[in-house]
Amino acid sequence: MLVTLHGAANEVTGSCYLVETGNARVLVDCGLFQGSKHLEKLNFIPASLLPSKIHAVVLTHGHLDHCGRLPLLVKSGYRGNIYGTQGTLDIARLILADAAKIQADDADRENRKRARAGQKPIKPLFTLADAEQVFKRFSPLSYNEWADIASDTKIQLVEAGHILGSSSVIMVADQNGGRRRLVFSGDLGQWNVPINRDPALMDRSDAVFMECTYGGRVHPAYDDTIKELSRLIIDAIARKGKILVPTFAVGRTQQLLFHLSEMIAKGEIPAIPIYLDSPMATAATQIYSNHTDVLDPEVREFFSDDNIRRFLPTLKICTTALESQALNDVEAPCIIMAGAGMCDAGRIVHHLRHNLSLASTLLLIVGYQAKESLGRRLLDGANPVKIMGQTIFVRAKIVSVDGFSAHADKNDLLRWIEPLVRHKSRVILTHGESHQLSEMRHELQEKFGLSAQIPSIGDVIEI
Ligand SMILES: [Zn+2]
Numbered sequence: 001m002l003v004t005l006h007g008a009a010n011e012v013t014g015s016c017y018l019v020e021t022g023n024a025r026v027l028v029d030c031g032l033f034q035g036s037k038h039l040e041k042l043n044f045i046p047a048s049l050l051p052s053k054i055h056a057v058v059l060t061h062g063h064l065d066h067c068g069r070l071p072l073l074v075k076s077g078y079r080g081n082i083y084g085t086q087g088t089l090d091i092a093r094l095i096l097a098d099a100a101k102i103q104a105d106d107a108d109r110e111n112r113k114r115a116r117a118g119q120k121p122i123k124p125l126f127t128l129a130d131a132e133q134v135f136k137r138f139s140p141l142s143y144n145e146w147a148d149i150a151s152d153t154k155i156q157l158v159e160a161g162h163i164l165g166s167s168s169v170i171m172v173a174d175q176n177g178g179r180r181r182l183v184f185s186g187d188l189g190q191w192n193v194p195i196n197r198d199p200a201l202m203d204r205s206d207a208v209f210m211e212c213t214y215g216g217r218v219h220p221a222y223d224d225t226i227k228e229l230s231r232l233i234i235d236a237i238a239r240k241g242k243i244l245v246p247t248f249a250v251g252r253t254q255q256l257l258f259h260l261s262e263m264i265a266k267g268e269i270p271a272i273p274i275y276l277d278s279p280m281a282t283a284a285t286q287i288y289s290n291h292t293d294v295l296d297p298e299v300r301e302f303f304s305d306d307n308i309r310r311f312l313p314t315l316k317i318c319t320t321a322l323e324s325q326a327l328n329d330v331e332a333p334c335i336i337m338a339g340a341g342m343c344d345a346g347r348i349v350h351h352l353r354h355n356l357s358l359a360s361t362l363l364l365i366v367g368y369q370a371k372e373s374l375g376r377r378l379l380d381g382a383n384p385v386k387i388m389g390q391t392i393f394v395r396a397k398i399v400s401v402d403g404f405s406a407h408a409d410k411n412d413l414l415r416w417i418e419p420l421v422r423h424k425s426r427v428i429l430t431h432g433e434s435h436q437l438s439e440m441r442h443e444l445q446e447k448f449g450l451s452a453q454i455p456s457i458g459d460v461i462e463i
Pocket residue numbers: 061063162187
């Protein structure tokens with residue numbers, strides 16, 4: 001059995017493994033490279049993948065760095081099924097459609113510039129029509145059921161606890177009279193945090209590919225994170241300010257809605273107006289409501305039926321651009337949740353332009369901010385900043401609440417891998433920056449005397 005790494009090797013994005021058994025060629029994930037021009041150059045389907053000769057694709061979850069090259073794969077001739085849990089396929093549909101729209105807008109903007117300079121126009125990486133060809137191939141699987149996906153290969157998807165529908169993949173292939181078992185962790189979540197169920201543990205495999213996004217980091221305690229959040233909200237309310245929360249549509253938005261309802265129910269914060277000003281986050285929340293059976297039992301009631309409105313009577317959903325603009329005139333205090341999560345695009349930008357110069361405003365950062373993003377620059381104290389061509393002098397309070405990560409930390413990863421290591425599984429570390437990977441390798445050496453492998457992109461591993 002051969003596994004070739006076509007992404008997420010020595011870095012986080014572009015997850016894509018080609019597994020070749022005796023008779024079958026199967027892809028696990030087919031994600032986009034993101035984060036820099038250098039990485040984005042890798043967003044193509046290598047000829048060696050032979051898309052028309054791949055028998056099946058399995059998705060671990062719907063994030064773009066795991067599904068974003070699927071439109072290119074189908075355009076290059078892939079004609080098989082794309083398997084994942086129903087939750088994963090619904091999220092992937094939302095995320096791919098959104099990515100197609102962003103790419104079309106970016107290409108239009110660039111082409112206006114090029115037209116002025118007399119240069120040839122560029123094409124977006126993929127269009128909505130390309131994404132729709134992907135959706136036709138979606139084939140849902142239930143958690144924990146074995147499914148034959150090729151003549152000699154079957155898989156089982158088990159809970160990974162990262163976002164709705166996320167799974168680890170167990171793959172079993174028969175070849176040359178022997179049976180080989182592989183595990184792909186997918187992106188793993190934290191234990192004992194609401195919204196998602198805890199990751200499932202597995203006890204044996206010939207080899208395991210484990211993500212290491214935070215292979216060397218320990219997250220702050222989750223309870224402390226929630227306490228800090230409520231303290232900051234109370235402080236902003238006392239200052240009669242607007243609380244701006246740049247949100248990632250999938251996962252973080254739902255987590256915040258749930259915690260806000262809990263804080264209000266317990267009387268920790270007053271029931272101030274909460275505006276969800278992101279059509280994508282609203283659509284993602286609906287997907288969570290459609291799949292309460294695979295959520296953490298403690299949040300199922302909150303997300304069921306129309307309960308979100310019952311538990312959060314002050315929640316208002318802003319659908320149109322006009323409704324979003326009208327938030328400029330609403331009274332403070334209030335909470336405005338809007339995308340994009342790193343402040344670089346979407347409706348949050350106009351809220352920042354209107355409110356960052358007010359000392360009463362709180363900008364509450366609850367997610368990862370990449371280098372160079374507006375969110376990162378504001379956190380680092382940039383002042384003034386240029387937003388939509390306007391110079392804004394920043395007087396708002398800007399705070400980052402860490403500890404909301406959708407990813408397992410070092411201790412979670414060790415807990416997940418331990419039963420597999422005890423059963424002598426070979427360990428291959430992927431989906432992490434170099435220092436996170438080497439810290440995890442060091443931990444595994446210290447704790448279990450195990451030497452884990454850290455492959456590079458293009459490496460072929462024989463199992
Ligand atoms: Zn992910």
